[in-house]
Amino acid sequence: MRTIQTEVLIVGGGATGTGVARDCAMRGFKTVLVESRDLAHGTTGRYHGLLHSGGRYVVKDPKAAAECIEENRILRRIMPHCLEDTGGFFVVTPYDDPEFVPKFLEGCRHAEVPVETVPIAEMLRQEPLLNKEISHCFRVPDGSADSFMATELNAESSRQYGASILNYHHVMNLIRRGDQVVGALCHDLVQDEQVAIYADLTVNAAGAWAGKIAATADILVKLLPGKGTMVAISHRAVNTVINRCKMPSDGDIIVPIHTVSVLGTTDVQVTDPDHFAIEPWEVQLMLDEADKLIPGASEMRILRAWAGVRPLFQETVTTDSRDVTRAYALLDHAPRDGVDGVITITGGKWTTYRMMAEATTDKVCQKLDSPRPCRTHLESLPGAERGYHHLGARLKRLEEERSYGQLVCECELVTIEDVHHSISEGNARTVDDIRRDVRLGMGPCQGGFCTYRAVGILHEVKKLENSASNAALRDFLRERWKGLRPILWGRQLKQARLDELIFLNLLNVEQLPGPPATRLQPTMYDEPSTTGGSAAPSEREEAGK
Amino acid sequence: MNPVELSLQNCIKCNICVTACPVAAVTDLFPGPKYEGPQAARFRGSDQPMPDSSVDYCSGCRVCNMVCPTGVKIAEINAKARGGMVAAGAVSARQRLRNNLLARSADLGRLAQPVAPIANAILNNRLVRIVTESVLGIAREAPLPSFSRLRFSKWFHGRPKTVSAKRQVVFFHGCSTEYYEPRVGQAAVAVLEANGIEVIVPPQGCCGLPLLSNGEFDAARDYHASNISSLLAYAKQGIPIIGTSTSCTLTLKEEAPELLDYYGEDAQLLAAHTYDFHEYLLELLEQGELLMPRRPIPLTLAYHAPCQYRAHRIGRPSLEIMGLIPELNIIESQAACCGIAGTYGYKREKYQIGMDVGRPLFEFVNSVGGSVAVCDSETCRWQITHATGIETVHPVELLAAAYGYTGCDRVEKAIAGS
Numbered sequence: 001m002r003t004i005q006t007e008v009l010i011v012g013g014g015a016t017g018t019g020v021a022r023d024c025a026m027r028g029f030k031t032v033l034v035e036s037r038d039l040a041h042g043t044t045g046r047y048h049g050l051l052h053s054g055g056r057y058v059v060k061d062p063k064a065a066a067e068c069i070e071e072n073r074i075l076r077r078i079m080p081h082c083l084e085d086t087g088g089f090f091v092v093t094p095y096d097d098p099e100f101v102p103k104f105l106e107g108c109r110h111a112e113v114p115v116e117t118v119p120i121a122e123m124l125r126q127e128p129l130l131n132k133e134i135s136h137c138f139r140v141p142d143g144s145a146d147s148f149m150a151t152e153l154n155a156e157s158s159r160q161y162g163a164s165i166l167n168y169h170h171v172m173n174l175i176r177r178g179d180q181v182v183g184a185l186c187h188d189l190v191q192d193e194q195v196a197i198y199a200d201l202t203v204n205a206a207g208a209w210a211g212k213i214a215a216t217a218d219i220l221v222k223l224l225p226g227k228g229t230m231v232a233i234s235h236r237a238v239n240t241v242i243n244r245c246k247m248p249s250d251g252d253i254i255v256p257i258h259t260v261s262v263l264g265t266t267d268v269q270v271t272d273p274d275h276f277a278i279e280p281w282e283v284q285l286m287l288d289e290a291d292k293l294i295p296g297a298s299e300m301r302i303l304r305a306w307a308g309v310r311p312l313f314q315e316t317v318t319t320d321s322r323d324v325t326r327a328y329a330l331l332d333h334a335p336r337d338g339v340d341g342v343i344t345i346t347g348g349k350w351t352t353y354r355m356m357a358e359a360t361t362d363k364v365c366q367k368l369d370s371p372r373p374c375r376t377h378l379e380s381l382p383g384a385e386r387g388y389h390h391l392g393a394r395l396k397r398l399e400e401e402r403s404y405g406q407l408v409c410e411c412e413l414v415t416i417e418d419v420h421h422s423i424s425e426g427n428a429r430t431v432d433d434i435r436r437d438v439r440l441g442m443g444p445c446q447g448g449f450c451t452y453r454a455v456g457i458l459h460e461v462k463k464l465e466n467s468a469s470n471a472a473l474r475d476f477l478r479e480r481w482k483g484l485r486p487i488l489w490g491r492q493l494k495q496a497r498l499d500e501l502i503f504l505n506l507l508n509v510e511q512l513p514g515p516p517a518t519r520l521q522p523t524m525y526d527e528p529s530t531t532g533g534s535a536a537p538s539e540r541e542e543a544g545k
Numbered sequence: 546m547n548p549v550e551l552s553l554q555n556c557i558k559c560n561i562c563v564t565a566c567p568v569a570a571v572t573d574l575f576p577g578p579k580y581e582g583p584q585a586a587r588f589r590g591s592d593q594p595m596p597d598s599s600v601d602y603c604s605g606c607r608v609c610n611m612v613c614p615t616g617v618k619i620a621e622i623n624a625k626a627r628g629g630m631v632a633a634g635a636v637s638a639r640q641r642l643r644n645n646l647l648a649r650s651a652d653l654g655r656l657a658q659p660v661a662p663i664a665n666a667i668l669n670n671r672l673v674r675i676v677t678e679s680v681l682g683i684a685r686e687a688p689l690p691s692f693s694r695l696r697f698s699k700w701f702h703g704r705p706k707t708v709s710a711k712r713q714v715v716f717f718h719g720c721s722t723e724y725y726e727p728r729v730g731q732a733a734v735a736v737l738e739a740n741g742i743e744v745i746v747p748p749q750g751c752c753g754l755p756l757l758s759n760g761e762f763d764a765a766r767d768y769h770a771s772n773i774s775s776l777l778a779y780a781k782q783g784i785p786i787i788g789t790s791t792s793c794t795l796t797l798k799e800e801a802p803e804l805l806d807y808y809g810e811d812a813q814l815l816a817a818h819t820y821d822f823h824e825y826l827l828e829l830l831e832q833g834e835l836l837m838p839r840r841p842i843p844l845t846l847a848y849h850a851p852c853q854y855r856a857h858r859i860g861r862p863s864l865e866i867m868g869l870i871p872e873l874n875i876i877e878s879q880a881a882c883c884g885i886a887g888t889y890g891y892k893r894e895k896y897q898i899g900m901d902v903g904r905p906l907f908e909f910v911n912s913v914g915g916s917v918a919v920c921d922s923e924t925c926r927w928q929i930t931h932a933t934g935i936e937t938v939h940p941v942e943l944l945a946a947a948y949g950y951t952g953c954d955r956v957e958k959a960i961a962g963s
Binding site: 126128129234235236237239259300301390391392393394395396399400402404405407410411413443444445448449491494495498 | 546551553554555556557558559573576579580584585586587588589590592593594595596597598599615
């Protein structure tokens with residue numbers, strides 16, 4: 001068993017965890033981060049990709065709105081290359097109450113979210129597919145964000161400041177000595193060995209899994225994982241973030257990000273962040289609501305569905321020692337639970353991850369009695385000089401380099417060089433890791449043509465055994481398949497059939513030698529419930545009567 | 546997004562278009578229809594910086610559309626992308642000047658025809674061609690057609706007016722018949738009148754296709770709008786508009802509405818009343834109204850159905866009509882494309898690609914031999930003659946001859962030599 005000694009140990013490699021790691025490392029703490037899978041494998045990599053302007057919360061939660069617009073401005077400065085400056089519209093459709101408009105505008109004014117009225121003709125010129133019955137349109141500085149890239153860059157920046165980022169290190173339990181947490185016992189999934197990491201302070205930044213982590217040290221952190229299901233249209237039906245101008249609810253947003261348009265989302269409480277299903281009614285709800293914004297959207301080609309789990313914290317302890325805002329929860333377990341050496345940060349939204357990290361690191365300073373100022377809002381992430389990402393960037397690069405003969409993933413324009421870079425520099429271990437790095441397999445064919453190519457490169461570079469490469473191939477195919485099952489109809493069904501013929505018939509993937517899966521295999525969704533389960537809202541209402 | 550761009554959703558990446566594309570097969574400068582069409586289209590946005598360059602190597606032959614099993618309008622996606630390049634200023638001023646010179650066949654014809662002998666002498670001068678190649682980028686070897694001294698519409702209106710109550714058609718002659726090959730229009734009129742059909746030739750302009758395929762959408766829009774206004778009245782009366790130029794009729798039917806987003810009633814009505822010449826004759830034949838050709842033409846000839854003709858998706862009406870001609874033996878080419886693709890093969894940087902694309906066709910035409918070859922499209926005819934030295938005729942010239950019309954010199958010469 002390896003042992004590692006550090007000042008700060010962060011559990012969780014999502015936006016929050018890597019944000020805290022960067023902040024701690026920049027403030028000069030010796031920092032180690034562990035993530036049970038790949039970075040951004042959890043909720044961070046499964047959200048719709050919205051950079052909030054705050055517009056969404058101006059009526060419901062003005063404090064959150066003010067935080068969003070403040071962080072929006074900071075993120076545009078420190079990581080423009082992870083963002084697309086799409087702008088956002090709030091629109092009043094015939095299904096929405098125009099009475100909300102004055103409240104919305106007043107809320108924007110109050111939270112200082114810049115808003116301007118857009119004439120309907122101009123709105124339709126910019127977004128011709130939008131519903132022509134829309135009566136009001138307002139522009140806000142929403143954007144879209146590549147959360148994979150942002151997480152990777154926070155990790156990279158952390159490393160530059162001396163932090164150690166360990167992915168595929170699954171926390172088996174926090175190590176508790178009396179009333180003190182002194183670190184965590186991990187299972188290194190790649191080496192298949194145990195690693196004990198001792199730290200002066202452990203930061204539990206495991207998001208929806210924070211309750212599970214805390215429980216290993218007998219600390220009660222009650223999290224109600226809120227499942228959000230999203231559906232992607234295969235292309236950019238809009239180039240602006242489109243919000244319904246009403247109280248936030250299910251299926252009221254379309255986010256254009258990279259080559260797709262994401263329809264989101266639902267919010268269904270589940271009991272376990274590792275076990276939940278994508279229910280047919282959720283997919284149908286996304287499509288029905290999207291039709292209200294873009295008539296005919298439900299007839300467009302749907303690429304995939306996925307679901308993430310929001311960490312919704314519910315306080316169970318009455319104490320003054322907590323720092324809980326409506327947006328996120330930062331818990332010091334010494335006064336709260338009588339257990340020192342560990343704090344928990346959970347809740348929040350991607351847009352405010354940096355602010356959460358700052359608050360958390362301030363608490364780290366306080367706990368370690370070493371006040372040091374935060375600089376994460378001042379210093380850009382590596383590569384920020386490139387400016388905003390834009391949709392055509394990859395095609396432009398390919399055209400300039402004339403590297404179109406080097407494509408591995410044709411849908412997302414990923415070249416051989418990109419894949420090599422992901423494996424050697426990004427330390428990708430699975431094809432799914434490569435996907436998160438470079439978007440391999442995320443386009444319309446969902447890995448149909450790139451999976452075997454990418455596995456070939458992985459095999460070559462990592463000098464894998466044939467059986468291991470076969471298992472890696474099966475892993476990724478299963479990972480892609482899990483997002484296709486909920487939306488198998490029409491054009492994507494044709495695609496899936498072709499992909500099936502390629503892999504199961506032509507390549508006989510199921511029968512190739514080797515284990516059925518690797519230790520790093522993807523986690524799958526549960527089967528949709530045929531009865532009961534998480535019921536549709538209308539059924540829930542019925543049940544309540 | 547419009548129906549053309551939305552068709553990108555149909556792509557299942559099967560690569561059939563890539564294997565069929567005649568351009569990608571001969572040059573690495575063109576990454577292929579799947580890449581340029583449904584793939585790259587996902588990276589194009591109206592508010593985005595223009596990312597394209599290689600799409601300009603699409604010849605627009607539409608072979609990809611024909612083989613696509615899921616209905617992606619690949620060639621149109623590419624044409625729109627090229628239009629985007631032009632609109633975004635991504636095409637150099639010199640290239641645009643060259644492209645416009647090649648594409649404005651109507652303007653060119655109006656200017657040069659009155660001085661046809663001089664104009665032809667200049668255009669056939671080797672030194673002039675070397676200079677135009679280096680200055681403008683028009684390939685020196687490319688087969689520029691000769692201006693005819695006779696203008697088709699002048700000839701037509703100068704004739705005694707034929708009157709027939711039986712049927713009327715509007716003849717869309719196109720620029721090539723008007724300025725370069727009035728013999729094709731004369732043969733068409735002979736065929737129609739032999740069938741007792743009154744021919745109407747209203748004022749008309751270029752169909753706009755050469756401009757469309759050079760991304761000059763604004764100029765093409767003007768032509769199309771003016772054609773709609775002069776032809777619509779006939780369409781409204783139910784009078785068919787028929788043309789011997791397969792690309793002109795395709796443009797009226799489909800290309801202009803799709804590329805220019807003309808989905809209005811007028812454009813649709815005009816499209817619905819537009820026929821390829823032989824498509825129309827085939828309808829007459831099916832109604833038992835077509836005069837049967839009697840004069841034998843004892844020749845074995847190579848026939849190439851142009852890409853633009855196949856894009857009509859109406860089968861091979863020319864082949865069926867030529868099949869009625871006694872003793873005529875037509876052998877159909879299976880080649881994808883002649884390579885000229887309108888103005889494509891005239892461009893310095895694309896001339897050799899065009900010749901390489903056409904090689905299988907040229908070999909086929911040479912192997913069949915004969916004194917003439919047959920093809921429905923004018924630029925294809927010029928390209929085939931350029932590459933093989935074999936003169937080329939429109940199928941209507943054969944039919945006219947089989948009706949006893951003796952005005953088709955090339956056909957008469959071939960019959961005499963057989």
